[in-house]
Amino acid sequence: MVSSPRAFVTGFPIRHSRSPLIHGYWLKQLGLEGTYQAIEVAPEGFADFVRSLRDNNYAGGNVTLPHKENAFSLCERPDAVAEEIGAVNTLWFEDGVLHGGNTDTYGFMANLDALSPGWSQRKSALVLGAGGASRAVISALKQRGFTDIRIVNRTLERAQELADTFGIVGGAHEWNSIPELLKGAQLIVNTTSLGMQGKDDLAIDLTEADADALVTDIVYVPLETPLLRAARARGLATADGLGMLLHQAVPGFEYWFGKRPEVTAELRALVLADMDQAATTGGAK
Numbered sequence: 064m065v066s067s068p069r070a071f072v073t074g075f076p077i078r079h080s081r082s083p084l085i086h087g088y089w090l091k092q093l094g095l096e097g098t099y100q101a102i103e104v105a106p107e108g109f110a111d112f113v114r115s116l117r118d119n120n121y122a123g124g125n126v127t128l129p130h131k132e133n134a135f136s137l138c139e140r141p142d143a144v145a146e147e148i149g150a151v152n153t154l155w156f157e158d159g160v161l162h163g164g165n166t167d168t169y170g171f172m173a174n175l176d177a178l179s180p181g182w183s184q185r186k187s188a189l190v191l192g193a194g195g196a197s198r199a200v201i202s203a204l205k206q207r208g209f210t211d212i213r214i215v216n217r218t219l220e221r222a223q224e225l226a227d228t229f230g231i232v233g234g235a236h237e238w239n240s241i242p243e244l245l246k247g248a249q250l251i252v253n254t255t256s257l258g259m260q261g262k263d264d265l266a267i268d269l270t271e272a273d274a275d276a277l278v279t280d281i282v283y284v285p286l287e288t289p290l291l292r293a294a295r296a297r298g299l300a301t302a303d304g305l306g307m308l309l310h311q312a313v314p315g316f317e318y319w320f321g322k323r324p325e326v327t328a329e330l331r332a333l334v335l336a337d338m339d340q341a342a343t344t345g346g347a348k
């Protein structure tokens with residue numbers, strides 16, 4: 064008897080992950096046999112966990128903090144985007160070989176494609192932050208042909224390292240140069256954790272921003288972050304970050320369960336309701 068495909072999301076901690084909700088919705092909606100479960104694995108156990116996947120008959124799974132870099136090292140065949148970013152968030156078996164990809168880049172692009180069609184006709188971007196999420200965003204901007212990418216970060220060296228990795232000459236800038244850098248930036252992206260519920264606000268004066276700039280945030284709790292609120296007040300176009308979470312899940316689902324799912328308004332509403340419930344019951348995210 065062939066058993067139904069099994070997939071997982073692992074992280075440390077993992078209990079707040081919304082991935083089981085998303086994949087569970089798609090399994091039900093598409094009427095597919097399969098399971099998707101959250102498995103908490105501490106860093107010291109992660110290598111053994113990955114090595115046990117084949118014997119445990121997993122089709123693959125998602126990997127989140129703090130395991131993404133380790134997943135990149137441990138997978139047998141990283142794809143081109145994972146290589147570029149140096150981190151893996153999706154694992155899957157193909158002909159018995161453990162592949163690793165990074166679908167955050169796809170998620171970022173697909174979210175803006177849905178919320179702001181034509182967004183990548185813009186060619187200049189200001190990226191706030193230089194962590195793992197920033198790498199995924201910069202990879203997306205390069206794929207879509209952005210020619211002027213400015214990276215600002217509290218720690219300049221990290222921005223410089225990213226600019227070097229992605230071959231962006233003159234791309235790294237000090238945090239205090241944001242007002243100057245806003246001028247002529249057609250896309251403004253926050254990839255820092257600032258503005259997230261429970262963290263400091265991202266207080267940026269958008270006075271100097273171009274009137275036709277599009278502002279987006281990878282933070283989606285709250286859905287309207289202080290940055291997006293300020294952008295809206297200034298009359299700028301905005302796109303929230305929830306869709307990045309939803310869209311990054313699409314390729315993994317297709318690898319494991321064999322059907323490409325859709326990001327629907329119903330799914331978005333389901334996740335928003337879960338966020339509301341977590342906010343009223345004091346859940347972290």
Ligand code: ATR
Nearest residue numbers: 192193194195196197216217218221254255256263
């Ligand atoms: P992720 O993988 O989610 O991107 P990360 O690698 O920890 O997480 O990166 C977090 C980003 O938020 C970094 O750009 C970080 O700036 P530093 O590189 O200087 O640490 C940024 N960040 C976090 N707290 C910040 C703060 N209070 N002010 C400015 N930037 C902050």
